[in-house]
Amino acid sequence: MKQSLIKVGIFFGGRSREREISFAGGRTVYDNLDKQLFEPVPIFVDNFGNFLLLPWQYLYKGSIRDFYPPAEFLPEQFSQIQIYADSLANLPEGRLQEMANSAGTQIFPHQFSQYFDFAFLALHGAYGEDGSLQGLLHFYQIPYSGSGILSSAMGMNKAFQKSSGITTPTRFLLIQRKDWLEKSPQNFWEDTKQKTAFPCVVRPANQGSSIGVSALHNEYLEDFCAAVDKAFFIYKLRAQQWLQFSDEEKTNWLKDACDLRHFIGLPVKVNNEICYTPAALFAFLEKYCTQNPQATLVLEAIDGENTVLIEEFIDGREFSCIVLRQADGSCIALPPTEIIKGKEVYDYRAKYLAGLSRKQTPMHVSDAQMQAIRNACTQLFEKAAFEVYARIDGFIKNSGEIILNDPNTTSGMLPSSFFFHQAAEIGLNPSQFITYIIRQSLWERQQKHHDWLRLPALLQQLDTALKFQQQHQPEMLRIAVIMGGYSAERHISVESGRNIYEKLSASGKYQPIPVFLSRNKQQHWQLHQIPINILLKDNADDIAQKIAQNDESAVLQKIRAEASSITTFFGNKASILHAEVLSLEELKQRCDGVFIALHGRPGEDGELQAALETYYIPYNGSGVESSRITIDKYATNQLLRKEGFSVAHQMLVSAEDFAQNPTFCLDNVEAAFAYPIIAKPVDDGCSAGVKLLKNRAQLLAFSQLIFRQEEAIDETIAKNIGLKPKEEFGTHPYFLIENYIQPQHDSKRFLEITGGLLTHWNNGKIAYEVFEPSEVLASDAVLSLEEKFLAGEGQNITPARFDKNPAVNEQISEKVRQVLGSVAQSLQVEGYARIDAFVDVLANNEPIVHIIEVNSLPGMTPATCIYHQAALNHYKPFEFIDQIIAFSLERNNITNSQ
Numbered sequence: 012m013k014q015s016l017i018k019v020g021i022f023f024g025g026r027s028r029e030r031e032i033s034f035a036g037g038r039t040v041y042d043n044l045d046k047q048l049f050e051p052v053p054i055f056v057d058n059f060g061n062f063l064l065l066p067w068q069y070l071y072k073g074s075i076r077d078f079y080p081p082a083e084f085l086p087e088q089f090s091q092i093q094i095y096a097d098s099l100a101n102l103p104e105g106r107l108q109e110m111a112n113s114a115g116t117q118i119f120p121h122q123f124s125q126y127f128d129f130a131f132l133a134l135h136g137a138y139g140e141d142g143s144l145q146g147l148l149h150f151y152q153i154p155y156s157g158s159g160i161l162s163s164a165m166g167m168n169k170a171f172q173k174s175s176g177i178t179t180p181t182r183f184l185l186i187q188r189k190d191w192l193e194k195s196p197q198n199f200w201e202d203t204k205q206k207t208a209f210p211c212v213v214r215p216a217n218q219g220s221s222i223g224v225s226a227l228h229n230e231y232l233e234d235f236c237a238a239v240d241k242a243f244f245i246y247k248l249r250a251q252q253w254l255q256f257s258d259e260e261k262t263n264w265l266k267d268a269c270d271l272r273h274f275i276g277l278p279v280k281v282n283n284e285i286c287y288t289p290a291a292l293f294a295f296l297e298k299y300c301t302q303n304p305q306a307t308l309v310l311e312a313i314d315g316e317n318t319v320l321i322e323e324f325i326d327g328r329e330f331s332c333i334v335l336r337q338a339d340g341s342c343i344a345l346p347p348t349e350i351i352k353g354k355e356v357y358d359y360r361a362k363y364l365a366g367l368s369r370k371q372t373p374m375h376v377s378d379a380q381m382q383a384i385r386n387a388c389t390q391l392f393e394k395a396a397f398e399v400y401a402r403i404d405g406f407i408k409n410s411g412e413i414i415l416n417d418p419n420t421t422s423g424m425l426p427s428s429f430f431f432h433q434a435a436e437i438g439l440n441p442s443q444f445i446t447y448i449i450r451q452s453l454w455e456r457q458q459k460h461h462d463w464l465r466l467p468a469l470l471q472q473l474d475t476a477l478k479f480q481q482q483h484q485p486e487m488l489r490i491a492v493i494m495g496g497y498s499a500e501r502h503i504s505v506e507s508g509r510n511i512y513e514k515l516s517a518s519g520k521y522q523p524i525p526v527f528l529s530r531n532k533q534q535h536w537q538l539h540q541i542p543i544n545i546l547l548k549d550n551a552d553d554i555a556q557k558i559a560q561n562d563e564s565a566v567l568q569k570i571r572a573e574a575s576s577i578t579t580f581f582g583n584k585a586s587i588l589h590a591e592v593l594s595l596e597e598l599k600q601r602c603d604g605v606f607i608a609l610h611g612r613p614g615e616d617g618e619l620q621a622a623l624e625t626y627y628i629p630y631n632g633s634g635v636e637s638s639r640i641t642i643d644k645y646a647t648n649q650l651l652r653k654e655g656f657s658v659a660h661q662m663l664v665s666a667e668d669f670a671q672n673p674t675f676c677l678d679n680v681e682a683a684f685a686y687p688i689i690a691k692p693v694d695d696g697c698s699a700g701v702k703l704l705k706n707r708a709q710l711l712a713f714s715q716l717i718f719r720q721e722e723a724i725d726e727t728i729a730k731n732i733g734l735k736p737k738e739e740f741g742t743h744p745y746f747l748i749e750n751y752i753q754p755q756h757d758s759k760r761f762l763e764i765t766g767g768l769l770t771h772w773n774n775g776k777i778a779y780e781v782f783e784p785s786e787v788l789a790s791d792a793v794l795s796l797e798e799k800f801l802a803g804e805g806q807n808i809t810p811a812r813f814d815k816n817p818a819v820n821e822q823i824s825e826k827v828r829q830v831l832g833s834v835a836q837s838l839q840v841e842g843y844a845r846i847d848a849f850v851d852v853l854a855n856n857e858p859i860v861h862i863i864e865v866n867s868l869p870g871m872t873p874a875t876c877i878y879h880q881a882a883l884n885h886y887k888p889f890e891f892i893d894q895i896i897a898f899s900l901e902r903n904n905i906t907n908s909q
Contacts, residue, residue, distance in 0.1 A: 016050040017473060019449065020127030020153075022144065024056045027136025028222050028271045028314070030075060030095075036133040036424030038070045038873055039513075042888065043441040047519045048476050049449070052127045055079070055115060056134060056144075058097050059107060063115030064126065068882035073807045073874045084110045092266055092289045093788065097314070098277045101287050123153050128469055129449060130155040133424050137217060140421045141167035152463045154456040156448055158398040158420040165395055166420035170216040170318050177395050179405070179414040182207045183322040185216070188243055188315065196236045203321050204230065210324035213238040215316035222272055223316065226324060242319040244275050244312035250300035265289055268310070275312040282308060325414055327406035330374055332384060333422065333433045334392040335400050335447075335577070338454055342392050343573050344385035345433035346566075349374030370549040372432045378566040380407060385570075387413045398455045399448060402429060426509050426873070427549060435544040436567065437574040438588070442517040443581045449473070450581075477580065487522040490515060490896060491602040493538065493619070494551075495527040498611030499692075499699035499741040501551035507871040508608035509546060514889045515606075521896075524602055526593060528609060528619075529555050536613050538593040540601070545590055558590040595626050604629040604900055606892075607868055611695050615868045616642040629903035631895050633867040637839040641867045642694050645747055647838065648862065654837045656830070657861045659749035660684070663693070666718040666744045677710055680748055689749040692717070692741065700740055702732050703751065717746050752849045752861050760852040763787040764811050766831045767845050767869065767877035769886075769894055772901050779835055781828040782880035784848075786811035809879040813852055823850075823858050830860040838865055841902070843895050845869035845877055 021044075023037025024030050041051045055065040057079060069078045076093040084099060084106075099110065111117050118126060130153050134140060142164035148155045158166065165171060170185050172178045184206045186199055203211060210228040213235075218224075225238035240246060246268070256264060268274050269289050278287045282299070286292040299308065332347035351369035373381065388403045395401075395418060402422040405415040422430035426441065434444040450473055457466045492515070494508025495501055508525070515523040525546040531537045539558050548554045571578070598605070605628055613619055617638035623630045633641065640646050648658040662683055669676045680688070690713045691701040700717065704710050712731040716724065719742055724734070734740060754761035766784035770777050786808040813823035831846045847863040869877055871892075881891040 015472070016048065017129060017449075017469065017476075018052050018127040019044060019049045020052045020054045020123065020130045021133060022054045022056055022062075022130055022139070023133040024058075024075060025134040025136065025139045026056070026058045026060065026314075027134075027139065028218060028276065029135035030058070031272065032423055032425065033133055033135045033139070034075050035873065036135075036428075039424045039426060039441070040131055040133050040445060041067075041070055042510075042873070043445050043513050043517050045442050045446050045517055045519075047480055048446060048473065054118075054127075054130075056139065057111060057114075058095060059100075059111070060138065061111045062118050062120070063111060064118050065115040067887060068879075069114070071873075071878035071882050071888060072809070073876055073879070077807060077809070077879070079114050080110055081113045083113070086288055087290065092269055094269070094277065094288060095271065098287045098289075100278060101285075120147055120151050123148070123151055127153075128465070129153070129453070131445075131449065132156050132421060135421060135423075136167075140419075141217070149460075152460070152465070154453055154463070154466060154469065156399065156452045158401065159396075159459070162396045162398060163420045166397065166401065166418050167217060169214070169320050169417065172418065173320065173322070177391065178416050178418065181323050181325070181414060181416065183320060186239060186319045186321065188317045188319075191239060191243060191319070192245075196239070197232065199239070200232050200235050203235065207321055207323045211321055212324055213242050213319060213321050215242045215244075216318040216320045217316060228324075239319055239321075242316060244315040246275050246310045248296075248308045248310060250304050250306045250308065253296055253300045254304060261293070265293055268292070275310055276314070278313045280311045280313060285313065322416070325406040325408070325416070327408040327412075327414065328374070328376075329404070329406050330384060331402055331404045331429045332388045333400060333402050333430060334388050334397070336392075336398060336451060336455065337576060338451065339576075340458075342389040343570075343577075344388045344392075345574075346373035346436045346570055347381070347384050347388070348372040348429045348432055369553065370427075370429070370432065371553075372429075372436060372544075372548070373564065373567055376407065378564060380411065381564070381566045383407075383411070384413055387415055391415050391418060399452050426506070426513065426547070432544075432547050432549075435547040437571050438543065438578045438582045438586055440516055440543045440583075441513055441547075443583070446477070447577060447581045450477070485519070487520060488604065488896075489522045489524060489602045490604050490606050491524045491526045491540075491598060492606045492608055493526045493528055493614070494608040495529060495554060496536075496551070496609045496611065496614055497530045499695050499739045500610035503870055503872065504608055504610045504614070505551045505554065506873075507610070507875075510871055510873050511606050511608050511892060512546065514892055518889055518893075520893070523606075526598070527551075527554055527558065527590075528614065529558065536619070538595075538598060539590045540587065540593050541590045542587045561590055595622060595628070599626045599628050602628070604896060604903075606631050606896065608871060610866075610868060610870065611699075612642065615866075616694070627903065627907060629899045631868075631899045632842040633838075633840050633844070637841065638867050641838055641840070641844075641865045644691070644864050645693055647865055651834060651837065651862055656834060656837075657859055659689070659752055659861065659863070662748040663745050664714065664748060669714050669718055673711070673714070677707060677714070680710060681707065684748060684750055687751045689751055691747050691749070692743050693745050693747050694743075695741060700743075700746075704732070713746070716740050717743055752863075754851050755853065755859070757854050758851050759854050759856070760813060760850075762811060762813070762850055762852075763847075764827070764850055765807075765845055765847045765876060766828065767843065767880045768831065768835055768840070769843050769881070769891070770835075770841050770898060771894075772898065772905075775905065777841060779832045780884065781832045781835075782877075783810035783824060783883050784827060784831070785809040785876040785879060787876075807876040807879060809876060810883065811850070813850065813858065814856065819856055823852060823856060827858050827860055830858075834862055834865065840865065840867060842867075842898050843869070843877075843891075 021037050021040050023033045025033050044051045053065040053070055055063045072078050080096045080099055130148050132155055142160040145160045145163050173183045184203055209230045213225045215223040223242045225241055227238055269277050278285050286295050329350045330347040333345045335343050349371040391403055392401055402419040403415055404417040407413050431441045453470045492508050492512045494504045496504055512523045512525050515521040525541050527539045527541050528536050545554055545557050548557055607614055607630055617635040620635045620638055645663055652658050687703050687705045690704050709732050712728045715728055764784040765787055768779055768781045770779055814820040827850055845866045849861040851859040878888045
């Protein structure tokens with residue numbers, strides 16, 4: 012009996028500075044909606060307030076800027092800086108409507124009920140989290156997720172929360188934008204010293220995701236002014252400073268300035284003139300600063316903040332706690348998460364890039380303190396009349412005092428969010444938790460809006476479908492998803508594995524089994540089957556630590572008992588609660604196949620593949636011999652060079668040679684290469700440890716770091732090669748030097764690309780389907796970890812722009828894809844892969860393809876561009892993964908039958 016599906020409109024994007032996190036969160040909801048219960052309908056909200064029924068392919072772009080504004084509406088770009096549609100706000104109204112219609116189907120609120128039954132709100136900030144959209148949906152009687160109009164408005168306004176006493180009373184000060192611009196900063200500085208004291212925290216009153224937040228530990232007026240300006244999204248630039256910048260420094264400053272999340276963003280008002288595009292801002296600064304070299308310019312974001320909140324710095328342990336309303340009307344607080352950090356601000360990068368922050372769930376406090384935090388959070392939830400769920404942030408001081416300072420009615424929906432971490436502690440995976448939120452939202456709307464005639468029928472439809480699902484569980488293929496490892500890429504591996512797990516768990520076709528690979532005391536790898544709460548730990552190191560401890564507090568067991576009415580109805584009775592060591596024999600018994608989501612060694616090097624073959628367990632990706640070659644960048648390129656492909660000139664540098672005679676070793680490199688050069692590990696990927704070196708001092712620093720004996724990294728040496736805070740840099744016995752590939756003199760277009768492919772069986776032979784490659788826009792010479800994997804950071808254009816003429820572009824693309832396919836065949840790649848390359852398009856439109864590396868198990872995180880490419884060939888991400896698994900199962904059958 013086929014059940015009818017409830018159509019869920021997923022609202023994401025929006026007008027706020029948090030639009031990229033909203034976009035990524037909307038994608039998470041889309042992927043994790045139970046496909047046996049719901050039909051997802053993506054609704055993109057643009058920054059002009061248009062509602063666009065978005066083609067699903069756009070969901071898998073790395074950034075909103077990759078598809079909106081559409082390419083045909085873009086002005087001539089400045090240094091390849093992608094822009095948001097805000098930069099086109101001065102276009103005629105008719106042209107703006109054309110732009111919206113070219114990206115999707117524009118729908119209007121009175122039409123919502125024709126397209127969906129329920130609205131899931133993944134929007135953040137103004138016009139999404141503040142009651143505005145909730146009011147609109149209320150007017151048209153569309154049930155929606157989360158809190159209602161009034162509580163959403165209160166939950167968004169941090170100044171109101173402080174003034175009204177909703178949050179814990181602490182010392183604070185409010186500054187209005189008009190006053191800040193007109194009065195002396197000295198007055199506010201003195202007020203701060205008297206009313207809140209230093210240290211203090213300066214934040215915008217209506218922003219989230221730690222955007223615009225600063226912590227001030229000293230009483231310096233200059234730092235205070237900079238922090239308040241940052242919170243108002245104002246920047247003061249001395250003309251002399253601009254004039255002293257080099258061309259490269261001007262370009263980098265401009266890139267930062269145009270970033271909505273970290274700086275002022277566009278459009279920007281400068282001396283009462285509005286600059287909409289990077290080119291316009293650059294032209295204005297060049298002219299004005301040259302004419303007025305002693306001036307100081309004030310740059311103000313058009314969508315800047317109106318109120319800044321200054322509050323005392325709370326010296327305590329920071330936590331976040333999700334509170335849920337249950338079906339009987341009672342509240343339950345989930346196990347709170349501690350954000351482990353020093354005095355630094357928990358910023359955007361630390362929040363959303365795997366491995367850069369530590370989040371401990373449940374936080375390590377006494378049972379009494381845990382219960383006290385939960386009680387305080389549920390009391391605030393009731394006091395603010397929140398509905399369905401809320402995320403409440405706060406601190407617990409050494410004295411035991413609990414301070415609640417920031418309730419949120421919409422939580423981040425990324426896989427790394429507190430929202431999913433805490434639900435996992437009671438045994439719900441993301442798909443199950445989203446189902447709970449939808450069901451509870453329908454229940455809450457029905458309690459308060461008896462005149463909404465469709466609500467009882469919708470609620471009954473969902474309850475019937477849930478009961479049917481519980482009673483008629485279909486036979487599903489069991490796929491063990493192996494992730495983790497102990498390479499520099501282990502955190503990204505966990506992100507990939509979780510993403511595969513989530514897409515399979517929502518499919519109705521597969522039963523995914525999360526398996527973590529770690530290193531045992533004998534320095535050999537071992538496998539653990541892990542429960543959902545361990546799977547959703549913050550990063551690979553936290554997972555490994557939790558497996559080693561494998562203990563639970565009494566209060567966690569108490570919370571699970573309290574939540575049993577939720578987990579019984581929405582959870583999976585077959586789920587395990589503790590990590591279990593898994594032998595290969597046991598793995599074979601528990602699964603029908605394996606999806607290896609590991610990167611680097613072990614996992615991508617053929618070792619695990621060989622072990623799986625011993626037990627005849629099907630696995631994804633290339634076979635043993637091909638994996639052994641592609642893991643080694645030197646061996647790969649040497650083989651490809653013999654086959655006639657264009658690759659970088661390379662040299663191996665060994666730790667033994669460097670230890671014996673560092674000077675001679677570096678001299679050899681300089682004799683063979685001219686700076687700048689690329690230095691990288693031989694067998695790591697994901698940009699781990701890849702650096703552009705411009706001189707001998709940097710080459711020496713790189714060598715010292717990669718060949719160091721101790722774990723710790725010397726900060727002075729690290730700074731010399733530009734390591735970011737908390738950036739990992741592994742040790743290796745060898746590293747690789749390559750010449751820095753640059754365009755030829757007669758080059759018409761030079762770009763970095765990454766191209767994905769998929770293999771199929773065709774009468775027992777392998778056929779290659781090579782996707783349209785993506786053009787990679789790196790902010791620096793080397794693509795960073797953030798640009799590859801952090802939502803909204805990477806700028807990838809798919810398909811790549813080889814030429815402005817569509818016909819010529821297709822001809823060049825076809826030739827490039829032929830080269831990539833030939834590379835895959837030469838290396839005997841199977842299943843799927845990603846090939847990175849530079850393409851030099853000559854004046855006669857002939858492309859020279861310089862191969863950089865081949866990844867036999869490419870990253871499968873939600874933002875990776877292989878999904879963009881597969882989408883052009885009409886594969887949704889799950890369908891792409893399904894093809895990979897199907898190939899592996901058939902390969903196993905063919906191999907076993909021979």
